[in-house]
Amino acid sequence: MTTQTSQLLRFTTAGSVDDGKSTLIGRLLYDSKSIFEDQLDAIEKTSQRKGHDGVDLALFTDGLRDEREQGITIDVAYRYFSTPKRKFIIADTPGHIQYTRNMVTGASTANAAIILIDARNGVVEQTKRHSYIASLLQISHVIVCVNKMDLVDWSEDRFNEIVSEYEAVASKMLVKDVHYIPISALKGDNVVNRSENMNWYMGAPLLHSLETLHISSDINKVDARFAVQTVIRPQSEEHRDFRGYAGRVASGIFRPGDDVVVLPSGFQSKISRIDFDTKELNEAFAPMSVILSLDSDIDVSRGDMIVKANNQPEPEQDVEAMICWLNNKAARPRTKFSILHTTNEQKAMIREVVYKMNIDTLERNMDDKEIGMNDICRVKIRTTQPLMIDSYRENRTTGSFILIDDATNETVAAGMIL
Amino acid sequence: MNKYYLDHLEELESEAIFVLREVAANFQNPVILFSGGKDSIVVTHLAKKAFYPAKIPFSLLHVDTGHNFPETIDFRDKLVESLGVYLLVGSVQKSIDDGRVAEERGKNATRNSLQITTLLDTIEEERIDCAIGGARRDEEKARAKERFFSHRDDFGQWDPKNQRPELWNLFNAKHFEGEHFRVFPISNWTEMDVWGYILRENIAIPSLYYAHERRVLWRNNSWIPESEHLQIDENEEIVTKKIRFRTLGDITITGGIESDADTLEKIVAEVAAMRETERGNRADDKRSESAMEDRKRQGYF
Numbered sequence A: 001m002t003t004q005t006s007q008l009l010r011f012t013t014a015g016s017v018d019d020g021k022s023t024l025i026g027r028l029l030y031d032s033k034s035i036f037e038d039q040l041d042a043i044e045k046t047s048q049r050k051g052h053d054g055v056d057l058a059l060f061t062d063g064l065r066d067e068r069e070q071g072i073t074i075d076v077a078y079r080y081f082s083t084p085k086r087k088f089i090i091a092d093t094p095g096h097i098q099y100t101r102n103m104v105t106g107a108s109t110a111n112a113a114i115i116l117i118d119a120r121n122g123v124v125e126q127t128k129r130h131s132y133i134a135s136l137l138q139i140s141h142v143i144v145c146v147n148k149m150d151l152v153d154w155s156e157d158r159f160n161e162i163v164s165e166y167e168a169v170a171s172k173m174l175v176k177d178v179h180y181i182p183i184s185a186l187k188g189d190n191v192v193n194r195s196e197n198m199n200w201y202m203g204a205p206l207l208h209s210l211e212t213l214h215i216s217s218d219i220n221k222v223d224a225r226f227a228v229q230t231v232i233r234p235q236s237e238e239h240r241d242f243r244g245y246a247g248r249v250a251s252g253i254f255r256p257g258d259d260v261v262v263l264p265s266g267f268q269s270k271i272s273r274i275d276f277d278t279k280e281l282n283e284a285f286a287p288m289s290v291i292l293s294l295d296s297d298i299d300v301s302r303g304d305m306i307v308k309a310n311n312q313p314e315p316e317q318d319v320e321a322m323i324c325w326l327n328n329k330a331a332r333p334r335t336k337f338s339i340l341h342t343t344n345e346q347k348a349m350i351r352e353v354v355y356k357m358n359i360d361t362l363e364r365n366m367d368d369k370e371i372g373m374n375d376i377c378r379v380k381i382r383t384t385q386p387l388m389i390d391s392y393r394e395n396r397t398t399g400s401f402i403l404i405d406d407a408t409n410e411t412v413a414a415g416m417i418l
Numbered sequence B: 001m002n003k004y005y006l007d008h009l010e011e012l013e014s015e016a017i018f019v020l021r022e023v024a025a026n027f028q029n030p031v032i033l034f035s036g037g038k039d040s041i042v043v044t045h046l047a048k049k050a051f052y053p054a055k056i057p058f059s060l061l062h063v064d065t066g067h068n069f070p071e072t073i074d075f076r077d078k079l080v081e082s083l084g085v086y087l088l089v090g091s092v093q094k095s096i097d098d099g100r101v102a103e104e105r106g107k108n109a110t111r112n113s114l115q116i117t118t119l120l121d122t123i124e125e126e127r128i129d130c131a132i133g134g135a136r137r138d139e140e141k142a143r144a145k146e147r148f149f150s151h152r153d154d155f156g157q158w159d160p161k162n163q164r165p166e167l168w169n170l171f172n173a174k175h176f177e178g179e180h181f182r183v184f185p186i187s188n189w190t191e192m193d194v195w196g197y198i199l200r201e202n203i204a205i206p207s208l209y210y211a212h213e214r215r216v217l218w219r220n221n222s223w224i225p226e227s228e229h230l231q232i233d234e235n236e237e238i239v240t241k242k243i244r245f246r247t248l249g250d251i252t253i254t255g256g257i258e259s260d261a262d263t264l265e266k267i268v269a270e271v272a273a274m275r276e277t278e279r280g281n282r283a284d285d286k287r288s289e290s291a292m293e294d295r296k297r298q299g300y301f
């Protein structure tokens, strides 16, 4: 069986409206033979009915009635495929600015981002916005696909022009690993198969790049962090004395015998055993879900964090972070929110807007302090109790949070701790 | 040799268990929607692993259309007993008798969409604040749009154009009185992953999934099993075939495929070679292009 030991790569699409994201995903699925016959039939029929020339590949991901009517993506669609080398989870996200919150949703769990650019238009504001969000989210690998090369005569000059345009933008952000590929999602050039129209391009097609991105080193193996989700106390005779803490290792490695500290209380203990189902384990690493037991009887509950004694996060009530505002209601000054950080929930208040990013110029605007829909700001937040934080750059799990509006229960902001 | 990464099934398993534990921590009265199909069996298996050595902290809820395969009910009762969990049954027949819903008529009548009312009534009566489902995003195009934690308003409705953002693994479970959540721990699994996992974990599943001889008739491109609820047309003929089912729903609408796969290994090999989706044989999805989205908006599974 080919799927037995393959690794999982999660990637997201990004880029402006109509740059061809959904078409590209359709093409990737189609050319890698990941489409089932009945799905293809259904889509051929719909395409015919709508009067398209060929099969509209975007329909493989645009699954909602409104999306099909309007020909745009509204919310993230998740698609799955595998090759002998890897398993893939794709988040196809909307390009429209109104649905940026859904792009952030799709991108937040990705290891890689494919940023599409329409070869005719070059880099536009949404390209920058999405690239900036991808860099804030610390998506380690970025593949820039210059799409619709068929509409610019497969021109190498045009491709190089856009590459330098994007490099100028990328230099103002923190993106490390950027690849560039000229493609035509519609015709299939350089998606799964090498293009015959662009012999000047020496690199690999997109699928090959996705199969070979090096992702194992993306996980933080150093700082051991374990947020307690719930306490396991069986009510049965057989396991009467068992008391364990269920959670998922956020980073680092835990072993029985390790000296640990429970935060925020600061109580010291040792790991007495690590269990998963009926098995006792001799180590647990990210992202394993396990149960830790400690060798002393201390008070531990949901929201607490177990860490190694010699490597602890900072307990902070004042947090500086970049936030993406995801709600159409603007943030009112000094409003209280619920803040969810790992499994810990507190109340929080935005005390100060340090600056707001001007997405078009990628410069900081120090004067505009209003936080509205889709704004990206640096803020100072104060919480009612200390949070056990790391910087997002070092730890995606202990460095991220969301803000929830208590009046509506809506998730209004995504935060990345500096 | 030490390896510090998980293979894809281990990673999917860990993700699902994280989600199930978040449910236990965030809700007062969560249930697992249990249909007796492979996906809800896998979710139940994951719940067992998530809380062991404690018991599963959820009840099972079966929305019973009355049009069941007898094997499914048998399997359900044995599983419930072995896990020591509480079984809630919402009865579609009762909803019909109480005049809450009206039976469809004609040859293609099903009780599929009637389940919505029974489900929502049960959720309200039992004050359920979270229903855990085995739906997967790869099953169907509207399901591909689901969040892990999917909010339902006080009419039980889903608003796909206005879903809450869902960042990282930070799940916002907040809701007002009368609202509830649907949570889908195996969102990211494919059909192949489910079978691969059943094989790896050696999970018991109803015999209907294995190839067996059965009296069936050919309708809508699949083999529909003979049952007391089946109306047979003049030009239709009951024959005996060796078949198995890829998904299990109501006996009236679940079509089987011809197959010799009578072991898990053979099923996995067969699924890997399939060129059609598992729901391709389900009459409930064929009614219109947005059949699933429309039902989901109203509160379907």
Ligand SMILES: Nc1nc2c(ncn2[C@@H]2O[C@H](COP(=O)(O)OP(=O)(O)OP(=O)(O)O)[C@@H](O)[C@H]2O)c(=O)[nH]1
Residues within 6 Å of the ligand: A015, A016, A017, A018, A019, A020, A021, A022, A023, A024, A058, A071, A072, A073, A074, A093, A094, A095, A096, A147, A148, A149, A150, A151, A183, A184, A185, A186, A187
């Ligand atoms: N000529 C040409 N047209 C393309 C290509 N890729 C996409 N298109 C067309 O561009 C239009 C938009 O494509 P989509 O895939 O829906 O764009 P999108 O980026 O997903 O749009 P949103 O999701 O709404 O942001 C469609 O009409 C496609 O057929 C290409 O390589 N060449």
Ligand SMILES: [Mg+2]
Residues within 6 Å of the ligand: A021, A022, A023, A058, A072, A073, A092, A093, A094, A095
């Ligand atoms: Mg799209």
